[in-house]
Amino acid sequence: MKTPDVNILLLVGFIDTILGSLFNIYHLEIGPIIGDYLLVVGVCSLVAAVVIFAIRLFSNKKDSFLNK
Numbered sequence: 001m002k003t004p005d006v007n008i009l010l011l012v013g014f015i016d017t018i019l020g021s022l023f024n025i026y027h028l029e030i031g032p033i034i035g036d037y038l039l040v041v042g043v044c045s046l047v048a049a050v051v052i053f054a055i056r057l058f059s060n061k062k063d064s065f066l067n068k
């Protein structure tokens with residue numbers, strides 16, 4: 001996964017989390033989509049993006065700023 005992919009995953013996570021919070025505050029339901037489900041999907045995608053970014057950061061041995 002490249003860095004833009006991680007950025008897109010972070011953006012999707014933030015959008016889902018914000019929409020889930022608004023759905024919970026206003027008690028909205030659109031069919032099976034409720035705020036709790038949006039919050040779970042948003043937080044899981046944020047965690048996945050952070051894990052992928054950390055793996056990429058520490059697995060890149062060549063020209064890493066941590067090795068300088």
